[in-house]
Amino acid sequence: MARGPDGKGGGAGFSLADQLFNADSAGDLAAEFSVLPGFDAGRFLDVVLPRFEGLGVHARLDVLADGLEAQLPRDFSAMAEALEAAMPPPLSPDERDDDFGRFIHAVPGVLAARRGLETPERALDLLHAATQRFSMEYAIRPFLNRWPDLVLDRMALWARDPHYHVRRLVSEGTRPRLPWGAGITLDPLRPLALLDLLHNDEARFVTRSVANHLNDLSRPHPDAVLERLRRWREAGVQQESELDWMTRHALRTAVKRGEPGALALLGYRADLPVSARLELPARARIGDVLDFAVTLESDAPGPVLVDYRLRFARPSGSAEKVFKLKAATLAPGKALRLEKRHRLKGDATTFRLYPGPHAVIVQVNGRDVAEAAFELEP
Numbered sequence: 001m002a003r004g005p006d007g008k009g010g011g012a013g014f015s016l017a018d019q020l021f022n023a024d025s026a027g028d029l030a031a032e033f034s035v036l037p038g039f040d041a042g043r044f045l046d047v048v049l050p051r052f053e054g055l056g057v058h059a060r061l062d063v064l065a066d067g068l069e070a071q072l073p074r075d076f077s078a079m080a081e082a083l084e085a086a087m088p089p090p091l092s093p094d095e096r097d098d099d100f101g102r103f104i105h106a107v108p109g110v111l112a113a114r115r116g117l118e119t120p121e122r123a124l125d126l127l128h129a130a131t132q133r134f135s136m137e138y139a140i141r142p143f144l145n146r147w148p149d150l151v152l153d154r155m156a157l158w159a160r161d162p163h164y165h166v167r168r169l170v171s172e173g174t175r176p177r178l179p180w181g182a183g184i185t186l187d188p189l190r191p192l193a194l195l196d197l198l199h200n201d202e203a204r205f206v207t208r209s210v211a212n213h214l215n216d217l218s219r220p221h222p223d224a225v226l227e228r229l230r231r232w233r234e235a236g237v238q239q240e241s242e243l244d245w246m247t248r249h250a251l252r253t254a255v256k257r258g259e260p261g262a263l264a265l266l267g268y269r270a271d272l273p274v275s276a277r278l279e280l281p282a283r284a285r286i287g288d289v290l291d292f293a294v295t296l297e298s299d300a301p302g303p304v305l306v307d308y309r310l311r312f313a314r315p316s317g318s319a320e321k322v323f324k325l326k327a328a329t330l331a332p333g334k335a336l337r338l339e340k341r342h343r344l345k346g347d348a349t350t351f352r353l354y355p356g357p358h359a360v361i362v363q364v365n366g367r368d369v370a371e372a373a374f375e376l377e378p
Helices: 016-020 023-033 041-051 057-069 076-085 103-115 120-130 140-146 148-158 164-172 192-198 204-217 222-235 240-250 252-256 260-265
Strands: 275-279 283-285 289-297 302-314 317-330 336-343 356-364 367-377
Touching (some): 016 057, 023 057, 041 057, 103 140, 120 140, 120 148, 148 192, 192 204, 192 222, 204 240, 204 252, 240 252, 252 260, 252 302, 275 367, 289 302, 289 356, 289 367, 302 336, 317 336
Parallel strands (some): 283 367
Antiparallel strands (some): 275 289, 302 356, 356 367
């Protein structure tokens, strides 16, 4: 389900914010901080719970931070010490993936960014501890902007940390286009030296972040991404199957854009001779399924990556969106027929459909090979 930074999904009545931040989770956080002398859990809950109504995820984190800050020392070093004392045990360092922790434990990062920017060494110590409970990728970015050299030096140490959540923070926190994260002014090529230390990590949680980082970088610096992936393959220090997966994941949007260098690195020839026949109905309705088929033939053998684009009618013109269809191999004299059922959802949270002329465009190894139009009706 697609969700925006307000924490609200597309399902009727569903609120991720309500699921993550409520009386139970706030009560758990209050219980953790009750280990601090003088902390009043009841007062904390009386302050934060009435303010949750109607707020999204990040706003509720700010509310929790407000409630804690009111009862914590004003001096940041003392505040950081209190925050560390109230932390639950670290997430298991033996896991390899999907051990995200609980969102309530993002609060130390909020307070670090709010109160610790002028004492960065102490704040980074706090973030090192906090990210072992919940990722601090959002909290680290203000420090990257204010103290880039200091943070990158610390990250060079973190890249070899025993805890994989700390190692992941090095990649995730420096991503050029972190979803819903604050922008960073850092030269996007500088963190590549850190990714060199992380690309052979044993945890998929880390290597997925490295691949996502490269995917972010692939639009402004496609050649740098390809060069790094080639260098890592030549180094031979990562398992071949994992590096294959990382390469595909890192180049996924470059492939959608049909970039020849990315396709070639994945073994797909842009010049493979392919003929195509596309079949689809002349009309479809919003909410219905669009059934279409494409038949591919080639005089030369070779692997093919087949995607399709939908060209949508928009009030201001048109827009396109890419979808995966099939990875396969063509053989001379043997036709490959691919069929697809694409639901034309009228209530999608990320893209609204409008009646009017639409089209399906089939691309093979990044090259358009067939196009057909249809009329979308209400």
